[in-house]
Amino acid sequence: MLHSLLNRQLKKCRLDEQACPKPEQWQGFLERINRTYTEADQERYLIERSLMVSSQEMQEVYEQLRESETRYALAAQGANDGLWDWDLVTGGVFCSPRWMEILGMESDKEQMPDKELWLEKVHPDDRATVVGDFKTHLKGETTNFQNEHRIMHTDGEYRWVSSRAMAVRNSDGKAVRIAGSMSDITERKRAEEKLAHDAVHDALTGLPNRKKLVERLARSIKRIKYNQGYGFAVLFIDLDRFKTINDSLGHQAGDELLLIITEKLCDLVRPSDMVARLGGDEFVLVLENITSRERVSQIAERILTKLQTPCEIGGQQIYTSASIGVALASPEYDQPDDLVRDADIAMYRAKVKGKARFEIFDSKIHSGAISLLQTEMDLRRAIEQDEFTLNYQPIVSLHTEKIVGFEALIRWNHPTRGLVPPNDFIPVAEETGLILPIGNWVLREACGQMKQWQDKFSLAQSLIVNVNLSARQLEQKDLVEQIARILKETKLPPSCLKLEITESVIMKNAEETITKVMKLREMGVRLSIDDFGTGYSSLSYLHRFPIDTLKVDRSFVNLIGAEGEHSEIIQTIITLAFHLGMDVVAEGVETAEQLEFLRQVNCSYGQGYFYSRPVTNIVAAKMIEELKEEEFVFSNYLPENVSVIDNYTH
Ligand code: C2E
Ligand code: CA
Ligand code: CA
Secondary structure (H helix, E strand, O other): OHHHHHHHHHHHHHHOHHHOOOHHHHHHHHHHHHHHOOHHHHHHHHHHHHHHHOOOOHHHHHHHHHHHHHHHHHHHHHHOOEEEEEEOOOOOEEEOHHHHHHOOOOOOOOOOOOHHHHHHHEOHHHHHHHHHHHHHHHOOOOOOEEEEEEEEOOOOOEEEEEEEEEEEEOOOOOEEEEEEEEEEOHHHHHHHHHHHHHHOEOOOOOOEOHHHHHHHHHHHHHHHHHOOOOOEEEEEEEEOOHHHHHHHHOHHHHHHHHHHHHHHHHHHOOOOOEEEEEEOOEEEEEEEOOOOHHHHHHHHHHHHHHHHOOEEEOOEEEOOOEEEEEEEOOOOOOOHHHHHHHHHHHHHHHHHOOOOOEEEOOOOOOHHHHHHHHHHHHHHHHHHHOOEEEEEEEEEEOOOOOEEEEEEEEEEEEOOOEEEOHHHOHHHHHHHOOHHHHHHHHHHHHHHHHHHHHHHOHHHOOOEEEEEOOHHHHHOOOHHHHHHHHHHHHOOOHHHEEEEEEHHHHHHOHHHHHHHHHHHHHHOOEEEEEEEOOOOOOHHHHOOOOOOEEEEOHHHHHOOOOOHHHHHHHHHHHHHHHHHOOEEEEOOOOOHHHHHHHHHOOOOEEOOOOOOOOEOHHHHHHHHHHHHOOOOOHHHHOHHHHHHHOOOOO
């Protein structure tokens, strides 16, 4: 090989004297090479240049060449690069054994590729840039040729290579030959491609993820704005019992199920459609060229049917179903996220309406309803993300001015809406049943907190924590067991927990409720009627319940002084309660005047801004600590200075 190279170079030298750089041009030439090429390349150039200089020095050069080329061969071998050299005048191409090896060719057997064969091997998609870069360099517009492209291996597969070269020019600046190196970068390219792929695909199913979905939707949204008649649909699919399956059969079975669902969905759509996975058991389909509700309904039906065919996992038949929400694209949509959100809302409605069905998002839907649905969806996520917190409002003895307990009041730390007051979400939570997990959390948190205070402050032993119980919670068959479990786990004495149930709720299912409440009472848990006075129930009927406390509704306390009639009601309630052996707590005490009146009519306890707004557990702990010093007076916590410690405003 060495000899053939040498001979060819020598021949060329004679034929092409003018191609040789003149001695005075060498320095610049070498500097250029220095900047661009590796040591091995440089050496090669030096040799080649010297070969072209003069035939008299040939013997000398020949000696040098032997020495240099050995070194050069070693260096090239070390760099693992293939070398090539193309004589633009004769058209001859030389490629080093390593070059041929990269492409699976055997240098002895196979024919040295010529220019055509070489170009033919380049991937058709890359040919234009290779040729383009080549031409610009030959024209002298670039200092060197550099291109990454795919080239065919003899095994029929393409390899990624990086090719770098530099032209040799004659005194007119015309390129007469070009030589360079080629390295195999297939591994690097594969790694890059994998990284790029993984960034937009889901690891488990290999489906496009949210990022890729959003990119796709952005393109389709653009298209729909300029292309009348074009339309597409977004289907939000959520499995109905995935959590149960995952919990009962294990994560591996859950993963297997997701793979089966993936396969089913991919089978159902056309190649131009997209199946993406947002995470968990949430999938999104983008269906192209859909403009009518009828068409999308047919497809949604087909998906529902297919997803209802049982899957076999670990020898077991698993029955699944899904709820689907559909959003039909329209030019009004600007953001991909809005489309996904509307499909999500529709899916949520399908769930509420009984699951295993689909719903199409109706753009005419009232915005209030959207925000309600949005709240439902947010609540679901809030439970998982632990976005709730409790505030505590002291309940004070009107005789001693000392704290006797706290009412736990929930706050929702919403990621975008800030602190959301309970009246804005408790009704939605009740309607959807989400109040059950939320209520459970409140009970556990409040009991745990009170127990912690009791362990820390000796004077907290007698404190009671009041927890609000909603109608839905009261309806649960195993409510008593749940509360017993929470008390056991938190180790809070049952007598330190007081449940607040509103008058209307307790009256709704009175007979059923009585049994539960009796059991709770037997356990030692206390009971309070909340918002008393608003439900017009008779006190004598209420007497059938083992009630400890009546909380006089804020609306009565508010009107103290304004109308004599309300004052009388309060007085009557207090007198009757006294006879029935119940305590009375006045809610919403805001002024000294109200307090004064309540004292006059022998109301035992009060709760309201006059004493303190609901505060964080940290501030509440401080109050308890001060209670220990027996110096605690509520004038320290008058409304104006408590507002700084309570960021929740009414
Ligand atoms: P509620 O049980 O009647 O709780 C008393 C409400 O009155 C609280 O509102 C409290 O901050 C507010 N309040 C206390 N003192 C005053 C005052 O002097 N003036 C005025 N204007 N308001 C006062 P909040 O915390 O917004 O709670 C509203 C309602 O949300 C509660 O009414 C209760 O029905 C419900 N709620 C709160 N937390 C929970 C919970 O954990 N579970 C359930 N099921 N419901 C809860
Ligand atoms: Ca309450
Ligand atoms: Ca109340």
